[in-house]
Amino acid sequence: MKTKIIGLTGGIGSGKSTIAQFFANLGVPVYIADEEAKKILFLPHVVPEVEAAFGSGVLTAGMPDKAKIAALVFKDPAKLQTLNGIIHPKVAQHFKDWVATHHNKPFVIKETAILFESGSYKDCDAVIMVTAPIETRIERVMKRDNVSREQVLERIANQWDDQKKADLSNYIIDNYSLDVAKQEVVKIFNFLNIIEI
Ligand SMILES: CC(C)(COP(=O)(O)OP(=O)(O)OC[C@H]1O[C@@H](n2cnc3c(N)ncnc32)[C@H](O)[C@@H]1O)[C@@H](O)C(=O)NCCC(=O)NCCS
Ligand SMILES: Nc1ncnc2c1ncn2[C@@H]1O[C@H](COP(=O)(O)OP(=O)(O)OP(=O)(O)O)[C@@H](O)[C@H]1O
Numbered sequence: 001m002k003t004k005i006i007g008l009t010g011g012i013g014s015g016k017s018t019i020a021q022f023f024a025n026l027g028v029p030v031y032i033a034d035e036e037a038k039k040i041l042f043l044p045h046v047v048p049e050v051e052a053a054f055g056s057g058v059l060t061a062g063m064p065d066k067a068k069i070a071a072l073v074f075k076d077p078a079k080l081q082t083l084n085g086i087i088h089p090k091v092a093q094h095f096k097d098w099v100a101t102h103h104n105k106p107f108v109i110k111e112t113a114i115l116f117e118s119g120s121y122k123d124c125d126a127v128i129m130v131t132a133p134i135e136t137r138i139e140r141v142m143k144r145d146n147v148s149r150e151q152v153l154e155r156i157a158n159q160w161d162d163q164k165k166a167d168l169s170n171y172i173i174d175n176y177s178l179d180v181a182k183q184e185v186v187k188i189f190n191f192l193n194i195i196e197i
Contacts, residue, residue: 003099004107005123006192009115010130011162012155013137013144015175019130020111022185029102031095033112038066040090053082074154088118107192116160116168128188129169131162132176 008023008030010016017032024030040046041064050064058068073080095110102108107125115121132140134156141152166172171188175181 001106003103003105004125004192005099006107006109007115007121007124007127008109008111008130009113009121009127009165009169010132010175011134011137011159011165012113012152013139013141014130014132015140015181016111016113016130018178019128019173019175019181019185020109022182023109023189026185026189028189029105029108031098031108031110033091033095033110036094037087037091040087040094041066041069046086046090049086050083053086054079070151074151074158077158080158084118088120092120113159116165117158121168126170126192127168128171128173129162129165130173130175130181131166132174134162136176 008016008020010019020030020032041050047059047062047064050069051059054069054072058065058072060068069083073083099108109128110120110124112118112120115124115127121127138149138152138156141147142149171184173181173184173188
């Protein structure tokens, strides 16, 4: 049987990583695209591409500086598109190779905030979306990352709104109570193990 690819998405601070961890605890292989993207950003052959695109001002001690890059790209959609153009194809190839290493599993999860925005939802067999009220999301991220409201809003401005994502999703997890969300994860896990998509 083909390993199903299940996208797990939701706007910044919705709780995707928290929900992804619940699936991982059930033995599901989880690919965390944010983490892999950042590893790729630091690869020796990628650093010169980043410098050529944005200048040496985004480097600190010769290596990409995430805060400097974030300050530049989330204010400027053209620059974000340039960064996405450097990183996303490499993440896509890396993900493909990773899936091949899990061919014995009924399904794997790809966690990314920008599953729809990047178009990678088209390669998924089903999509789970995590939601939470926008104010809750802003407060969670401000607290988690010690950043300003404006910095969170800049990232939100570069993401689709929840309604647009919900319209294209197969399952929606309302992440307010962690206990309720965990129960939803178990239900979806059981379902994905038995259905043919
Ligand atoms: C700009 C970078 C260096 C900032 O790093 P930082 O550690 O501050 O943020 P991190 O990568 O952990 O992302 C945190 C959240 O920001 C938002 N975000 C990140 N990248 C993007 C993007 N390209 N478009 C919209 N939102 C984004 C997401 O909600 C994400 O979950 C980094 O986000 C990056 O390299 N982004 C481009 C690659 C990418 O798209 N990564 C996301 C999934 S592939
Ligand atoms: N139901 C919840 N109740 C309270 N806090 C929560 C809940 N879910 C997640 N959190 C907390 O909110 C913060 C954001 O959650 P998480 O990191 O899982 O979000 P995310 O969607 O992966 O964010 P990002 O898009 O930035 O990667 C974390 O500090 C997490 O511990």
